[in-house]
Each structure stands twice: as structure tokens, then as C-alpha cells.
Amino acid sequence: MAMAGEKGRGRWFVIAVPYLWLLALFLAPFLIVFKISLSQDVVAQPPYAPQLDLSNGLSGLTDFLSQLSLANYGYVLDFSNEFLAAYGSSLIIASISTILLLLVGYPIAYAMARAPRSIQPTLLMLVILPFWTSFLIRVYAWIGILSPEGLLNQGLMALGVIDTPLEILNTNLAVYIGIVYSYLPFMVLPLYSALEKLDLTLLEAAADLGCPPVKAFWKITFPLSLPGVAAGALLCFIPAVGEFVIPDLLGGSDTLMIGKSLWTEFTVNRSWTVSSAVAVLLLLVLVIPIVIYQNIQQRELEAGK
Amino acid sequence: MGEVMAADKARKETIGAVRRTFAPWKDPTQTPLIRFENVVKRFGDFTAVNNVSLDIYEREFFALLGPSGCGKTTLMRMLAGFEEPTSGRLTLAGEDLAGVPPYRRPVNMMFQSYALFPHMNVADNIAFGLKQDKMPKADIDARVTEMLELVKLEQFAKRKPHQLSGGQRQRVALARSLAKRPKVLLLDEPLGALDKKLREETQFELMDLQMSLGMTFLIVTHDQEEAMTVADRIAVMNHGVLVQVAPPAEIYEQPATRYIADFIGEVNLIESTVTACEGETTRLTSEVTPSPLTVAHPCEAGPGGKACIAIRPEKLRISLDPPPEGTENVFAGEIWDIGYLGDLSIYHVELACGQRLKVSQPNLSRRVARPISWEDKVWVTFDPDAGVLLTR
Numbered sequence: 116m117a118m119a120g121e122k123g124r125g126r127w128f129v130i131a132v133p134y135l136w137l138l139a140l141f142l143a144p145f146l147i148v149f150k151i152s153l154s155q156d157v158v159a160q161p162p163y164a165p166q167l168d169l170s171n172g173l174s175g176l177t178d179f180l181s182q183l184s185l186a187n188y189g190y191v192l193d194f195s196n197e198f199l200a201a202y203g204s205s206l207i208i209a210s211i212s213t214i215l216l217l218l219v220g221y222p223i224a225y226a227m228a229r230a231p232r233s234i235q236p237t238l239l240m241l242v243i244l245p246f247w248t249s250f251l252i253r254v255y256a257w258i259g260i261l262s263p264e265g266l267l268n269q270g271l272m273a274l275g276v277i278d279t280p281l282e283i284l285n286t287n288l289a290v291y292i293g294i295v296y297s298y299l300p301f302m303v304l305p306l307y308s309a310l311e312k313l314d315l316t317l318l319e320a321a322a323d324l325g326c327p328p329v330k331a332f333w334k335i336t337f338p339l340s341l342p343g344v345a346a347g348a349l350l351c352f353i354p355a356v357g358e359f360v361i362p363d364l365l366g367g368s369d370t371l372m373i374g375k376s377l378w379t380e381f382t383v384n385r386s387w388t389v390s391s392a393v394a395v396l397l398l399l400v401l402v403i404p405i406v407i408y409q410n411i412q413q414r415e416l417e418a419g420k
Numbered sequence: 421m422g423e424v425m426a427a428d429k430a431r432k433e434t435i436g437a438v439r440r441t442f443a444p445w446k447d448p449t450q451t452p453l454i455r456f457e458n459v460v461k462r463f464g465d466f467t468a469v470n471n472v473s474l475d476i477y478e479r480e481f482f483a484l485l486g487p488s489g490c491g492k493t494t495l496m497r498m499l500a501g502f503e504e505p506t507s508g509r510l511t512l513a514g515e516d517l518a519g520v521p522p523y524r525r526p527v528n529m530m531f532q533s534y535a536l537f538p539h540m541n542v543a544d545n546i547a548f549g550l551k552q553d554k555m556p557k558a559d560i561d562a563r564v565t566e567m568l569e570l571v572k573l574e575q576f577a578k579r580k581p582h583q584l585s586g587g588q589r590q591r592v593a594l595a596r597s598l599a600k601r602p603k604v605l606l607l608d609e610p611l612g613a614l615d616k617k618l619r620e621e622t623q624f625e626l627m628d629l630q631m632s633l634g635m636t637f638l639i640v641t642h643d644q645e646e647a648m649t650v651a652d653r654i655a656v657m658n659h660g661v662l663v664q665v666a667p668p669a670e671i672y673e674q675p676a677t678r679y680i681a682d683f684i685g686e687v688n689l690i691e692s693t694v695t696a697c698e699g700e701t702t703r704l705t706s707e708v709t710p711s712p713l714t715v716a717h718p719c720e721a722g723p724g725g726k727a728c729i730a731i732r733p734e735k736l737r738i739s740l741d742p743p744p745e746g747t748e749n750v751f752a753g754e755i756w757d758i759g760y761l762g763d764l765s766i767y768h769v770e771l772a773c774g775q776r777l778k779v780s781q782p783n784l785s786r787r788v789a790r791p792i793s794w795e796d797k798v799w800v801t802f803d804p805d806a807g808v809l810l811t812r
Contacts, residue, residue: 319502320535322522324549324600334548338539 145398152391153183163387187392197376198393202400204371208287208362209355212294216302216351217344219295224306224343225336228313239307242300254293254364261289261365285367293361298354302347309343310336342411349408353401373397442652443667444477451514453478453636454499454604459508461494468494470660471508476604481630481637483651485644487683491660492640496606499638500529513603523552528602532609534593536581542592543568543577549600567595570629587618598633605630607639611646623649644684648672656680672732677812681730688736688777689810690729694721702809704729708773711750716804720811728810733780735806738767739799740792749807751777751800755792765790769800 154163165182168175191198227238245253260266263280271277283289313336321331359374366372373393381390444450452475461469469491476482484492497503498510501522510517517525528549536545546567550560568574571591581589590610597605610626611619627650630637641647647654648668655665664676675681678689692704692713702719704727705712713729721727743750751771759766760783767779777800783790792798 314533314535316531316533316535317537319500319522320529320531320537321548322502323500323527323529324596325523325552326548327521327523330552335537 148391149395150183151387152187152395153185154388155182155184155186156386156388161387162385187388188396190389191392191396197371198373201371201373201376202396205356205358205373206400208290208294208370208372209352209358212291212298212355213348213352215291215295216298217348220299220302220306220347221344223299224303224310227303227307228310235311239304242303242307246300250297251360254297254360257289257293257296257365258284261292284365285370287366287370289365289367290362290370290372293365294351294355294358297361298351301350301354305346305350306340306343309340309346313339345408345411349404352404356401357397442479444480445475445653450477452476453480453513454638455509455511456495457509457511459495459498459505459510461491461498461503462506467660469498469505472660472662474655474662474665476636476638478636479634481627481650481652482639483647483654484638484640484657485647485654486642486657488642490657492642492657493608495657496529496608496638496640499525499604500527500606501525526602527604527606528597528600529606529608530593530597530610532612534581534589534613536589536592536596538581541578541580542573542584545581545592546596546599549596553600563599567599570598571595586613587622590614590622594629598629598635601633602635604636604638607637609641610639612641612643619646620649626650648684656683658683674808675730675810678728678730678810681808681810686733686778686780688731688733690731690775692727692729694719694723694725694727696723701804702727708771708775709751712748714748714804715807715809717807717809719809726811729807730810731802731807733766733778734764735802736777736779737801738769738779738781738792739801740796742799743801747801749802749804753777753798753800755794755796755798758790758792758794760790765792767792767798769798 151163154165156162157164165179167179171178190196193199223242227235227242230238258265261284262268263282263284265284267283268277268280272280283292317335317339318328318331321335322328326334357374358372359378362370362372362375363378366375377390377393377397380386380393454474454476456472456474459469459472460467472491472495474495484495486492494503498505499512499517501517501520501524504518512525512527537548540548543564546564547560550563555563564577565574568577571594573588573591573595576584576588576592581592584592590613594610597607607626611622614622623646626637630650637650639647639650648671651668653665653667654671656663656671658679664671664680666674666676671680671684675684675687681687681689690706690708690713692706692708694702694704695712696703697719700716700718702715702717703712704715706729715729719725719727742752751769753769753771755767756770756776757768759768763783764780765783767781769777769779771777779800
């Protein structure tokens with residue numbers, strides 16, 4: 116019996132570690148942000164009220180709860196403010212970026228999966244290699260490439276393709292370039308793992324049954340790689356919606372993204388409460404694709420049995 | 421009941437008649453459906469198929485048999501179009517197949533792994549090939565239903581492959597490869613993943629199917645029993661070359677070389693020296709036994725030449741009593757080991773020289789205690805027409 120008890124405790128410990136991790140580093144911060152989003156701005160330190168004061172006992176708690184309000188959400192969701200437009204614009208930019216990533220990433224992943232086995236680890240290494248340099252530095256480097264006096268324009272002008280510099284930096288195009296460049300590994304890796312698992316005899320079977328290679332790709336390879344497409348798309352889409360660094364450095368003043376709005380609200384307007392409400396709503400927007408993704412994964416898991 | 425019996429009788433008469441007389445390879449007026457002409461296939465510096473010439477006739481059930489790595493699968497894959505021969509010619513119904521991609525060849529293959537499309541249900545898997553031919557939808561549906569009936573999977577049309585048992589998946593793969601009514605059906609180790617009982621049942625089902633559809637089947641297998649059961653002719657391959665091409669009984673009873681004799685079934689090989697060649701009869705002596713040996717088989721080696729007598733275990737007789745004086749083909753020995761298999765008993769008899777003979781005897785009575793036991797002194801004899809002489 117003592118053995119069983121010990122075993123039970125050991126199991127409890129193993130399960131508890133990830134839950135404690137999530138509790139301390141995800142749920143607790145979220146609750147703090149959520150609480151701030153229900154508060155009001157004040158000129159004080161910290162710059163929001165009410166503060167929970169339990170020295171007055173139960174009345175302190177009821178006092179505290181009665182002062183919380185959804186007013187900040189009303190402000191964020193008001194059409195006359197720019198937040199809704201920023202959410203919409205973020206979703207559009209993230210969607211277009213995800214499609215571009217898929218168009219660029221799929222051929223790369225496909226070529227990697229079909230490459231000789233012996234060089235596949237090297238190719239994987241090359242895809243991961245950019246991570247060895249700071250993300251921020253890599254985005255800054257794009258300024259040097261895309262700016263009017265940048266490498267790209269100089270090169271094109273030297274070749275005589277254009278005679279006035281192209282206006283790329285500080286436009287949405289630069290944002291797309293930045294996102295596609297930065298997020299490519301997150302698209303390529305899940306696609307590669309899905310394509311690499313594909314049983315090549317299935318393609319032989321398709322050919323044997325009269326299906327030419329291009330058609331076999333759409334009938335067999337692509338449908339069977341859909342779990343990888345879904346994983347890659349969500350891994351890129353979710354962070355792209357909240358992206359702040361890329362639109363801030365590469366985008367123009369008219370590039371509207373929610374991450375940038377949040378940052379402005381927090382630093383320029385010094386409103387912790389409104390920026391918290393923006394963050395909570397952003398989380399809600401992103402929970403939907405995550406739930407969809409988990410459903411797909413669940414179905415995959417069941418199909419694999 | 422009466423109807424079934426009548427149908428069975430009719431089937432027996434037609435199929436039996438065809439089976440009894442079917443031997444197009446002996447008829448010089450017949451043109452083969454498939455011709456391999458001096459086909460060579462090299463992968464790097466490895467020669468997988470070495471100068472193979474082989475004719476396969478329409479409606480034949482042909483087996484390629486050999487150990488793994490002997491080139492049998494490569495030979496089949498060249499016919500399917502997944503490999504191109506390095507040199508030589510491959511024709512199907514008179515048409516040269518060089519450069520014809522797999523999706524334009526009128527052959528279909530049943531894959532060893534079945535290669536069912538995991539994202540399609542059973543009906544869609546079977547319909548896949550038909551859709552490529554742009555067959556009208558109604559015809560496709562009719563053909564799919566017919567195929568499902570043929571393999572008795574009517575209730576499983578909407579299931580995905582992962583919801584089926586191994587035997588059911590095997591039948592889907594068969595139905596899918598038959599659906600397009602190919603000129604030739606290629607079967608790559610089709611029954612390898614099934615358990616023994618199901619495999620044996622399916623072998624007979626395959627034979628019936630091949631007969632009733634009137635198709636040409638080419639099967640690749642490493643299982644000699646499977647090849648012997650289903651095939652009209654067997655080609656035994658080793659190291660990329662054809663060693664012997666013949667009907668099963670001929671392969672078993674008239675093996676061309678020691679390799680074949682040893683590869684197909686069990687065999688005792690007795691190294692001997694020829695003393696006299698008398699037409700169909702050859703007399704020999706061997707260091708294994710003092711008894712003179714006579715085999716009803718002509719010998720290529722003349723008197724004084726070396727030959728090997730190959731005798732199957734079931735063609736040897738074993739006795740506890742010495743045979744009468746002057747009997748030929750006698751080996752005296754001692755029981756070394758006994759294997760009781762139920763229907764048969766296998767006796768390993770050690771001769772004075774140390775060589776061991778394998779003798780199998782049917783267990784005709786229900787005695788639990790067998791008369792022959794370990795370390796018994798026994799005599800083993802065979803009839804002159806039981807042995808074959810091999811010089812290669």
C-alpha cells in the first residue's frame with residue numbers, strides 16, 4: 116500500500132509541474148492584466164485604481180469589486196476610436212502574410228522532404244540558422260536593404276532596371292516582406308515534418324492507377340500534408356496578428372496593427388487600463404484559431420489510431 | 421443447395437478443363453503477352469536484374485520466386501514502369517514499353533504495403549483509377565459496387581482504411597487494382613501481411629478470381645508454398661538471373677540445379693560417382709553407403725563423372741528391419757532426431773559417414789507411441805524413380 120501511495124504521489128508530481136508552470140507564468144499574469152483592464156486610469160503609482168485593500172476586511176473586497184467596470188472595453192470597441200480598425204487590419208495583414216508564407220514555404224518544405232536523406236539534416240539546419248541571430252537585428256537589416264538608398268534599390272539602379280528608388284520601406288509591402296522573412300521557419304518546419312512522413316508508395320499507387328504526377332500532388336500529397344499546412348498557418352498567423360516590432364520598424368505611419376496601437380496606448384498615452392483591455396480582446400480573437408487547431412490535431416490523433 | 425452443387429459442378433468442369441490443358445508456353449503458335457528480352461537493370465554498380473529473357477502468356481498466373489534481393493521485385497517494377505531497364509527490351513502485347521510512364525501502362529499493381537490512400541474511404545480508393553480514365557459517374561459507381569461485391573466488402577464502402585482489419589485492407593487493395601480491368605495484374609507479396617490460415621484461403625480465392633476474370637496475373641513472392649499453390653508457372657530467381665522457369669510440379673520434381681532443389685522444399689543431396697549410363701537409367705556409387713545406387717534419370721556426366729542424387733524426404737522409406745540381401749539404394753543409419761508435426765513425422769537419420777538424411781513419413785495410424793524412436797537402427801531405401809540427378 117505504501118508503494119501505491121508513493122507511486123500516486125510521483126504521478127501527481129509529474130502532472131503538477133506543467134500545471135504549476137502554466138498557473139505561475141500564464142494564468143496569474145493574465146488575471147493581473149484582466150484586472151487592470153477593468154480598472155480606471157489614475158495619476159498615481161501604479162497608474163490605475165482600485166487597489167485591493169484587505170485591511171478593511173470584507174468591505175474592502177466589496178468596495179474593490181464595485182469599482183471594477185467594463186468601461187475600457189466599451190472604449191476599445193467604440194468605432195470612433197481606431198482599435199477596431201487596427202484589429203481588422205492586423206487580421207488582414209496576418210492572413211495575407213500567412214498565405215504568402217504558405218506559397219513560399221511549401222515549395223521549400225517539399226524540396227527538403229524530397230532531397231536525399233543524407234543532406235536533409237543540413238537543410239533543416241539552414242532553415243533554423245537565422246534564429247542564431249537576434250530577431251531585432253535581422254529586422255533592422257531589412258531597413259538597410261529596403262530603404263531608398265538601400266542595397267535593393269542600389270542594386271536595381273546599378274543594373275538599370277529602375278532609375279528612381281522604389282518606395283518599399285515604411286509601406287505595408289515592407290511589413291509583408293519582414294513577416295514572411297521572419298516567420299518562414301515556423302511555416303517550413305511543420306510542413307516539412309508532414310511531407311517527410313508521406314509514404315512515397317502512395318504516389319506510385321496513384322501513378323499506377325493512371326494519375327499523372329501533377330494531379331497526384333493535388334489528389335494525394337497536398338491533402339495528406341494539410342495537418343502540416345494547418346500547423347504552419349496557425350504558428351505564423353497567431354504571432355503575426357500581434358506583431359509589433361516588424362510594423363514599427365518597417366511599416367509606415369499608415370500601417371495599422373493592433374500590436375502597434377497597444378504599444379502607443381501603453382507608452383504614449385500611458386493608459387495601462389486601455390492597453391490591458393486591448394490585450395485581453397486580442398487574446399480572445401486568437402483563442403478561436405487555437406481552438407480550431409486543437410480540434411484538427413485531435414482528429415488527426417484519432418485518425419492515426 | 422441443389423443449385424449450388426450444380427454451379428460447383430459446372431465450375432469444376434469448365435475451370436478443370438481449362439486448367440488441365442492450359443500450357444501456352446508449350447505451343448509455338450502462341451505469342452506471349454509480356455516479353456522480357458535480355459533485360460538488365462543496374463543500380464550504381466549493383467546488378468539487380470542480369471540479362472533476363474522471359475515470356476509470359478495471356479491468362480497465365482505467373483510467379484516470380486526467390487529470396488529477398490534476388491531481383492524479382494525490380495523485374496516487376498520495370499513492368500509497372502517504376503524502373504526503366506538499363507538495357508534490353510520489355511514489350512506488352514507487342515508494344516515496346518520503353519519510355520511509357522506508369523500512368524499510361526495498361527497494368528495495375530497491388531502493393532505489398534497495399535498503399536491505400538488514407539484520406540479516402542474504401543469506395544473512393546476503388547474509384548480512384550476509374551476517375552483518372554474519365555469514366556462516367558454512373559459507370560464508376562456500378563464498377564465500384566461490382567468490385568465491393570467481388571471482395572465481399574459491401575458494408576465497408578464508407579470506411580476509411582484505418583478502420584479496417586489487415587485482411588479487409590488487403591481485399592480493398594485487390595479490388596482497387598482490379599477495378600480498371602488491367603491487361604496484367606501485378607501482385608507484390610500480396611499476402612505477406614496476412615496470418616497463415618487467411619493466407620491459404622486467400623491463395624485459393626486469388627486463383628478462382630484469376631480464372632473467372634480471365635486476366636494475366638504476375639505475382640512476386642518469397643514464399644515457395646504460395647508460388648506452388650497459385651501459379652501455372654514459376655520463375656525461380658537468384659542473384660538477378662532466372663534459374664528455372666517451369667510449372668510447379670516440374671520445379672519440384674525436376675529441379676534444374678542444386679540451388680533449386682534446395683530452395684524449393686526439403687531435399688537430400690547425395691554426392692555420387694557415375695558407374696554406368698544405360699539410357700534412362702544411371703548407376704552410381706557413393707561414399708555414403710556401400711549399397712549400389714540406381715536412379716531412373718539420364719545423366720549428363722558419363723561413367724566416372726560426378727553427380728548428385730537429389731531425393732525429397734517424402735520419397736524415402738524408413739524401416740526398422742534390414743531389407744533383403746541384394747536390395748539397391750539402401751542407407752543404414754541411426755535415428756538422430758524426430759520431428760512430430762501431426763500429419764507427418766520427420767526423421768533425421770545419421771549415416772555412418774556422418775551425413776544426415778531427412779525422411780518424412782505420413783502418420784497413418786493414431787498411435788501416440790511411434791514405433792521408431794531415438795537412436796534406433798534403421799534402414800532407408802528409395803525407388804529408382806524417386807531421385808533426380810543433378811550436375812550443376
